[in-house]
Amino acid sequence: MKQEYTISLFTEDHIGILGQITIILTRRQINIESFTASESAVKGVYLLTIVVTTSSELVEKVAKQMEKLVDVLKVFVHTFDQIIYQEIALYKLPTKAMMSGNIIDQIVRSSYARILEVSPEFIVIEKTGSKEEILKLLDRLEPYGVLQFAKSGRVAITKQVKELHSYLKEMDEANLNNNKPAEIPV
Amino acid sequence: MKSENETEQITAQANGQELMTGADALLRCLIQEGVDTVFGYPGGAIMPVYDKLLDYEDQISHYLTRHEQGAAHAAQAYSMVTGKVGVAFATSGPGATNLVTGIANAFLDSVPTVFITAQVVSTLIGTDAFQETDIIGISMPVTKWNCQVKKAEDIPEVIAKAFYIAKTGRKGPVLVDITKDAQQQMIDFKYQKCTYIRSYNPYRPLNIKSIESAAIMINHAERPLILAGHGVLLSGAEKELKAFAEKTGIPVALTLLGLSAFPTDHRLYAGMLGMHGNYGANVLTNQADVIIAVGMRFDDRVTGNLKKYAKNATIIHIEIDEAEFNKNVPVDVAIHNDAKEALNYLTAHVKDNSFEKWIREFRICDKTEYDKVVKPETKPAEGQIRMGEVVRLVSELTKGEAVIVSDVGQNQMVAARYYKFTKPNTWVSSGGMGTMGFGLPAGIGATLGCPDKPVITFLGDGGFQMTMQELGTMMQYNIPLKVVILNNSYLGMVRQWQDMFFDKRYASTALPNPDFVAIAKAYKIEARKIELREDLKDALQKMIETKGPYLLEITVENEANVFPMIEPGSAVSEIRLTY
Ligand SMILES: Cc1ncc(C[n+]2csc(CCOP(=O)(O)OP(=O)(O)O)c2C)c(N)n1
Ligand SMILES: [Mg+2]
Numbered sequence: 001m002k003q004e005y006t007i008s009l010f011t012e013d014h015i016g017i018l019g020q021i022t023i024i025l026t027r028r029q030i031n032i033e034s035f036t037a038s039e040s041a042v043k044g045v046y047l048l049t050i051v052v053t054t055s056s057e058l059v060e061k062v063a064k065q066m067e068k069l070v071d072v073l074k075v076f077v078h079t080f081d082q083i084i085y086q087e088i089a090l091y092k093l094p095t096k097a098m099m100s101g102n103i104i105d106q107i108v109r110s111s112y113a114r115i116l117e118v119s120p121e122f123i124v125i126e127k128t129g130s131k132e133e134i135l136k137l138l139d140r141l142e143p144y145g146v147l148q149f150a151k152s153g154r155v156a157i158t159k160q161v162k163e164l165h166s167y168l169k170e171m172d173e174a175n176l177n178n179n180k181p182a183e184i185p186v
Numbered sequence: 187m188k189s190e191n192e193t194e195q196i197t198a199q200a201n202g203q204e205l206m207t208g209a210d211a212l213l214r215c216l217i218q219e220g221v222d223t224v225f226g227y228p229g230g231a232i233m234p235v236y237d238k239l240l241d242y243e244d245q246i247s248h249y250l251t252r253h254e255q256g257a258a259h260a261a262q263a264y265s266m267v268t269g270k271v272g273v274a275f276a277t278s279g280p281g282a283t284n285l286v287t288g289i290a291n292a293f294l295d296s297v298p299t300v301f302i303t304a305q306v307v308s309t310l311i312g313t314d315a316f317q318e319t320d321i322i323g324i325s326m327p328v329t330k331w332n333c334q335v336k337k338a339e340d341i342p343e344v345i346a347k348a349f350y351i352a353k354t355g356r357k358g359p360v361l362v363d364i365t366k367d368a369q370q371q372m373i374d375f376k377y378q379k380c381t382y383i384r385s386y387n388p389y390r391p392l393n394i395k396s397i398e399s400a401a402i403m404i405n406h407a408e409r410p411l412i413l414a415g416h417g418v419l420l421s422g423a424e425k426e427l428k429a430f431a432e433k434t435g436i437p438v439a440l441t442l443l444g445l446s447a448f449p450t451d452h453r454l455y456a457g458m459l460g461m462h463g464n465y466g467a468n469v470l471t472n473q474a475d476v477i478i479a480v481g482m483r484f485d486d487r488v489t490g491n492l493k494k495y496a497k498n499a500t501i502i503h504i505e506i507d508e509a510e511f512n513k514n515v516p517v518d519v520a521i522h523n524d525a526k527e528a529l530n531y532l533t534a535h536v537k538d539n540s541f542e543k544w545i546r547e548f549r550i551c552d553k554t555e556y557d558k559v560v561k562p563e564t565k566p567a568e569g570q571i572r573m574g575e576v577v578r579l580v581s582e583l584t585k586g587e588a589v590i591v592s593d594v595g596q597n598q599m600v601a602a603r604y605y606k607f608t609k610p611n612t613w614v615s616s617g618g619m620g621t622m623g624f625g626l627p628a629g630i631g632a633t634l635g636c637p638d639k640p641v642i643t644f645l646g647d648g649g650f651q652m653t654m655q656e657l658g659t660m661m662q663y664n665i666p667l668k669v670v671i672l673n674n675s676y677l678g679m680v681r682q683w684q685d686m687f688f689d690k691r692y693a694s695t696a697l698p699n700p701d702f703v704a705i706a707k708a709y710k711i712e713a714r715k716i717e718l719r720e721d722l723k724d725a726l727q728k729m730i731e732t733k734g735p736y737l738l739e740i741t742v743e744n745e746a747n748v749f750p751m752i753e754p755g756s757a758v759s760e761i762r763l764t765y
Binding site for chain 2: 011012014015016019020023027060061064065067068070071072073168171172174175176
């Protein structure tokens with residue numbers, strides 16, 4: 001059964017890592033629904049958040065292929081209930097839309113959005129929320145003439161208790177102590 | 187007058203520094219990594235490196251192949267027979283792209299190799315400069331890791347990393363692309379081997395719990411079977427495999443690339459797996475109750491129809507690459523470890539056992555296969571020479587102790603089936619990719635890696651013509667490789683499929699061939715062609731006794747098919763012995 005998964009990848013800053021990751025997904029015919037790259041809480045470690053819809057079997061397989069990449073530190077696969085996530089959207093409307101009473105204001109307030117900027121020509125509204133909420137707001141604003149709409153990919157925080165730095169520490173220890181042969185083969 | 191560089195070097199020396207160019211540093215790095223043999227082809231962007239090669243001639247032998255693909259295959263074969271990292275050089279643009287088939291081949295067969303490509307001057311990258319190609323982008327899906335170096339000071343660290351990545355964990359090819367300006371800049375050379383990469387840990391603590399539960403299953407098994415692959419050789423675990431098999435009395439079947447990991451004359455040898463493997467090994471896979479898969483990846487050519495594969499067996503999988511578990515076949519016990527260590531521990535925890543009745547079933551299958559397939563193929567009384575009899579004779583004449591290389595197609599399957607390997611790392615073939623044209627350059631690499639053993643490469647008339655320019659390399663360095671062309675005047679393996687699955691419609695598979703002996707002679711390589719059975723043994727004997735390079739063309743039966751065969755879509759147990 002197909003389902004939405006959020007893949008969180010922690011990686012080193014190596015040029016080409018995005019390419020390697022998209023290759024893994026395209027080889028398995030998995031569409032990327034959203035892709036976000038950012039810093040992580042650990043200095044020098046990057047966090048990629050990828051949303052895909054696929055089967056649990058396939059997501060496990062691609063996650064293992066990703067984790068195998070030399071510059072990938074750790075990969076986590078989450079279903080929606082295991083994460084807290086948001087997306088952010090910006091909407092540009094003509095300022096004259098504000099002329100029709102305070103309807104825009106009401107829409108903005110009731111959608112927990114906010115007005116970011118007002119100029120003589122246009123206004124910009126910002127909304128943080130789920131994709132559904134963001135699209136719903138777009139629907140409501142549509143009659144007033146949306147000039148531009150842009151939405152970010154997903155940013156996600158996991159509910160799991162164990163954090164990246166403890167994984168990193170474990171990995172470091174494993175890497176240094178475990179099983180390393182005295183002599184690395186020629 | 188001293189050049190600016192030299193003056194700089196002298197001042198630096200006085201300060202305890204070792205100033206040199208990036209190209210020089212690259213070669214020093216290779217020497218530090220134990221590299222003494224490199225294959226390659228020069229060109230504009232890599233000229234600084236080639237220039238420096240002259241200064242290190244006593245430490246690094248460079249072999250000029252006649253095509254970069256040949257360099258890549260030779261480097262891979264060199265690695266497969268020596269266990270060392272194979273190295274090949276190519277220039278930017280077409281040089282780099284010509285390597286790609288060879289890199290992909292090494293990737294699919296997990297062979298530790300380092301490819302050095304040159305790149306245009308860093309300021310020109312991205313401008314579609316002359317001979318600029320994005321080899322980093324192109325090689326990304328077929329390398330374990332790749333990296334572009336634009337500053338000389340980064341060369342030592344990146345090369346150290348490249349070797350560490352290539353030869354640890356699941357081994358594989360690494361590509362380092364070095365810009366021409368980085369080759370020319372001066373640096374203070376310091377080298378430190380890489381032993382640690384934070385995001386990459388190839389060493390696994392022994393998976394004791396899994397191994398112990400595997401031991402229990404093995405101790406209770408009634409019809410256990412070991413499936414051993416190339417991973418056993420890559421891990422250097424042949425002795426451990428033998429010890430494990432002998433203690434438990436479990437028969438051992440090998441994959442195509444696993445050949446030579448277990449002696450074929452051992453009483454526990456169960457034969458080769460897969461599409462053209464042995465009857466017993468395939469049929470009895472589906473009767474086994476416990477399968478111990480070691481360093482193999484359940485490739486589709488091994489498993490046949492997955493829905494009907496090994497359904498009666500509990501599967502124990504020993505594998506260094508975690509992504510291989512459950513990829514094709516669901517496993518019951520995953521042992522994520524190096525084969526050598528895992529087998530060692532496992533052997534200590536299993537009981538002495540024997541499965542005489544079960545082994546007898548293999549011998550019964552062997553008898554059937556011998557009567558129906560092996561005998562007519564290897565000891566035909568009449569008709570044209572068969573590929574099988576050639577390989578059998580070579581096997582007998584070399585007592586199973588030669589290094590055997592093959593190309594791809596029928597020649598490959600027949601070489602794999604009928605050579606009686608007795609020593610590890612004596613089989614070099616293109617498994618995962620099935621790259622035609624592999625056999626000749628790989629033969630060259632293997633010969634340079636094994637100066638003390640006879641090396642024989644079996645080629646098809648088609649595959650030979652894909653890389654036959656490498657005869658030039660054989661000539662130039664007087665490489666004593668023995669080339670056997672099994673000439674059936676067809677792209678035989680494809681013709682076999684046309685015969686079996688396309689109503690015998692031989693579309694573009696017949697090959698009107700040139701005079702191969704004349705071609706060899708043009709390269710000053712001793713050569714002979716034979717067509718008659720009565721000449722065969724003597725001709726092979728003469729070839730083996732020849733000191734230098736030799737090419738023997740043998741006209742074989744045109745329309746012979748390789749059997750047994752698991753047809754596409756069939757189960758391993760449905761393997762066919764004849765038409
Ligand atoms: C580079 C490449 N192109 C095409 C193929 C497909 N292919 C596999 S076997 C084969 C026929 C090989 O013919 P030949 O070299 O004469 O060997 P034979 O099977 O006759 O022994 C072909 C075309 C391949 N494996 N590699
Ligand atoms: Mg042929």
